[in-house]
Amino acid sequence: MLEFDIVPAERRPAAERAALLVDPGFGRVFTDHMVTIRYAEGEGWHDARLVPFGPLSLSPATAALHYSQELFEGLKAYALPDESGEVGSGRGRGGVGLFRPDANARRLNATAERLAMPQLPEELFLKAVRTLVEADRDWVPAGEGQSLYIRPFMIATDPFLGVRPSSEYLFAVIASPSGAYFSGGAKPVTVWISQDYSRAAPGGTGHVKAAANYAVSLRAQAQAQDAGCDQTVFLDAVEHRWIEESGSMNLFFVYGSPDAPVLVTPPLNGSILPGVTRDSVITLARHRGWTVHERPYSVDEWSADATGGELLETFACGTGVVITSIGRARSRDGEFEIGGAAEGPVTASIRDALVGIQRGRAEDPFGWSVRA
Secondary structure, eight states: OOOOEEOOOOOOOHHHHHHHHHSOTTTSOOOSEEEEEEEETTTEEEEEEEEESOOOOOOTTBHHHHHOOEEEOOEEEEEOBOTTSOBOOTTSTTOEEEESHHHHHHHHHHHHHHTTOOOOOHHHHHHHHHHHHHHTGGGSOOSTTOEEEEEEEEEEOOBOOSSSOOSEEEEEEEEEEEOOSSTTTTSOEEEEEOSSOOSOOTTSSTTTTBHHHHHTTHHHHHHHHHTTOSEEEOBOTTTSOBBOOBTTBEEEEEEEOSSSEEEEEOOOOSSSOOOHHHHHHHHHHHHTTOEEEEOOOBHHHHHHHHHHTOOOEEEEEETTTEEEEEEEEEETTEEEESGGGSOOHHHHHHHHHHHHHHTTSSOOTTOOEEEO
């Protein structure tokens, strides 16, 4: 296991930090430090450091800039309540919890394997995350709905123009105190069904967190915003019929009744990201005795069942959004409403259960929340 060289940052004054934490938004504010670890062929992982957050020095010929050999992950740290149930800052008596960081470590290596990048030992991933959180505990916000969003990433750094795997890499971790992903909070969002653009195709990189996946979604997201929508729903690249995922979120469709719901979600077919939150929702639902079907789900079925009332709710899930209700879906062919365009009880219940575990307010029978 590598030991980290520590180069302390000049910390921002407490008053400045407190002002930024009042309303940090999402992904706009960053903590004082970052972690970096280098890789070189023949040497392996080395030069692990905790250093002040700041610019990276890269050659204009850096491989990641030309051939997109780059990946990232996303997870969160939460200020936990103390014995009295009160939540303080990251240095409060309750401490800080991480939600399923081992799952992110495994998924990072799955992405690395697909992109011909080196595997990072899981224990080194976890140590890097914990090193940063320990250094910047004061930045873990305590407000309702707030968390410390943690962004590990890896880029190819070989200064070489040629289509081959890089021989050098940089792994880094940065962190951002964040509020809600969508400004409306629990208010249902409106989504745009993209009929012009595909996010991923069979045999591609849709099942991993390659940075390029998000670049190709941006034009569709701009189209969604032009249509007054919050997010895009992508269909399969072959038939343009089957629902896959929504930008950075997995999708669930709720049938049955609030007391005995039946959840439907598209299967992991190689072009859908295996979301950590998606897996958590499925596990929680089945633990409650609910039925979950992982099966192909068409846009026509969605529209017909929402219009006819058979479909009760639709929600999206992901690390950034956690759980968010979808109230309307829009496309060039028109618009339909789901469940009266209001958040339903199943969506609210599963979100409350998940957030309760993440924030240390509820029993965690799965061992998902670990101390930072």
